[in-house]
Amino acid sequence: NAGVTQTPKFRILKIGQSMTLQCAQDMNHNYMYWYRQDPGMGLKLIYYSVGAGITDKGEVPNGYNVSRSTTEDFPLRLELAAPSQTSVYFCASSYRGTEYASTNEKLFFGSGTQLSVL
Amino acid sequence: RKEVEQDPGPFNVPEGATVAFNCTYSNSASQSFFWYRQDCRKEPKLLMSVYSSGNEDGRFTAQLNRASQYISLLIRDSKLSDSATYLCVCNDYKLSFGAGTTVTVRA
Numbered sequence: 733n734a735g736v737t738q739t740p741k742f743r744i745l746k747i748g749q750s751m752t753l754q755c756a757q758d759m760n761h762n763y764m765y766w767y768r769q770d771p772g773m774g775l776k777l778i779y780y781s782v783g784a785g786i787t788d789k790g791e792v793p794n795g796y797n798v799s800r801s802t803t804e805d806f807p808l809r810l811e812l813a814a815p816s817q818t819s820v821y822f823c824a825s826s827y828r829g830t831e832y833a834s835t836n837e838k839l840f841f842g843s844g845t846q847l848s849v850l
Numbered sequence: 851r852k853e854v855e856q857d858p859g860p861f862n863v864p865e866g867a868t869v870a871f872n873c874t875y876s877n878s879a880s881q882s883f884f885w886y887r888q889d890c891r892k893e894p895k896l897l898m899s900v901y902s903s904g905n906e907d908g909r910f911t912a913q914l915n916r917a918s919q920y921i922s923l924l925i926r927d928s929k930l931s932d933s934a935t936y937l938c939v940c941n942d943y944k945l946s947f948g949a950g951t952t953v954t955v956r957a
Contacts (some may be wrong), residue, residue: 765945774854774937774949775894790944822893837882837941841893 734758738823738842745813745849753808753845755823763826764806765790765839766798768819775822781806782828813849821845853877854940856948863928863955870924871951873938880946883914883921886937888950894937897923928955 736757745751757764762783767775767790777790781800795817797809806825810817823842856873863869875883883900898905900912900921911924921940925932933955938948 767947772858772949774947776947777944780944820891837945838884838896838899839886839894839939839945841895844891844893846891 736823736825736840736842738821738845740845741843742846743848745810745847747813747815747849749813749849750809750811751813753810753821753823753847755806755808755842756804757806757825757840758804759825759827759840760803761825761827761840762803763828763837764800765824765826766796766806766808767822767824768792768817769822770819778808778821810847815849817847818849819847821847853942853946854938854948856938856951858949858951860952860954863953865928865930865955865957867928867955868924868926869928869953870922871936871953872920872922873948873951874918874920875938875940875946876919877940877942877946878916878919880940880942882941883912884939884941885910885912885921885923886939886947888935888937890935897936925953928953930955930957 739754765780766778779798781787824839885897886894887897888894904913909926913922935950
């Protein structure tokens with residue numbers, strides 16, 4: 733049981749390049765999330781997914797795209813990298829039941845990707 | 851106003867001291883609350899959930915005050931290994947993170 737696996741750990745991009753951050757979980761969680769964390773700041777939600785085939789925007793979706801073709805995988809795509817996207821990216825997953833807000837929902841995070849756009 | 855606000859600190863305390871800090875939230879509909887711990891450049895890890903009646907987990911005590919819309923975390927008998935950033939998380943159908951409170955425990 734690996735939990736949440738996130739790759740790569742580090743990446744340097746040039747402005748205008750594209751890349752995909754991979755995220756996979758083996759806990760059969762229905763919810764998956766992508767966050768970014770800038771230095772000294774809290775986590776900001778980029779996109780999330782409540783299940784396979786369903787994705788939705790978070791607080792800061794501009795410049796990113798996601799897909800959720802399977803329960804396990806939730807890749808994050810940067811199409812035209814910009815310096816403002818330099819950040820640490822965390823993927824997370826959780827199980828949320830059918831009730832409005834599960835008090836048992838706990839997030840499990842991947843180990844993060846340090847991305848620099850130069 | 852931010853959805854979740856925390857005193858960034860840093861709180862510098864000697865080993866064995868007690869340290870406490872709060873987190874305020876703006877959405878009164880928030881259903882559940884958590885404290886996460888984040889070590890430098892690493893992923894956040896769940897420290898504890900926060901229950902309405904307050905709860906303890908070893909040296910850590912969490913409290914919820916719904917009337918004033920804040921949660922608190924108290925660390926007793928601080929250890930060097932408690933040095934970290936503590937993130938407050940509120941769940942109002944979406945999870946909102948505070949920016950974190952940095953605690954440094956010195957020998």
